[in-house]
Amino acid sequence: MDMSGEQVPVRLVYRITTADIAQALRARDARVPAGRRRRMLTTGFGVLLLGFGGLASMGEGSPAKPLLIAGAGVLMLVLTLFGPQLTARAFAGLLAKAGETTAVVDAAGLQVSTADTQTRINWAAQPLYTETADTFVTLSVAKRAVAMTILPKRGAGDPADVDRLRAVLDRNLQRL
Incomplete structure (x- = not known):
């Protein structure tokens, strides 16, 4: 005054x-309900896919489908962790x-x-x-x-x- x-x-x-944008996106996702929900869902879905891929690989048959499912799970987890940086780089x-x-x-x-x-x-x-x-x-x-x-x-x-x-x-x- x-x-x-x-x-x-x-x-x-x-x-x-880009660091400012990534930091802002992480803060928004952590503090806004929609961001928290999205992060929780993508993390949960990624873990489920990884688990299903691991369980499916224990059975008989071609390992291609289980690896694909597990790979999709890993991709979901990577996007959850590095999504703000990737978005900022864009x-x-x-x-x-x-x-x-x-x-x-x-x-x-x-x-x-x-x-x-x-x-x-x-x-x-x-x-x-x-x-x-x-x-x-x-x-x-x-x-x-x-x-x-x-x-x-x-x-x-x-x-x-x-x-x-x-x-x-x-x-x-x-x-x-």
């Missing part, structure tokens, strides 16, 4: 990295084109600008947030498509800005 009691916007300048080209990002966070919401775009996100559009070691991630509550905005802490000009940003988010959003 400044001397008049008005909130001073927090300004971040950064380049989003965005590498777009991240390079976006270049530097500027985010201004104030009492009304977020304004995010890149070389080609400018977006205003009101708090009602993404009413949730979570904090990771390196980022703040704002999230929507839509069941089918979860929108998120990644705010890397390294974008703060001053370490005190990270605390100010956390305070603005705490005032306006529900922390997960």
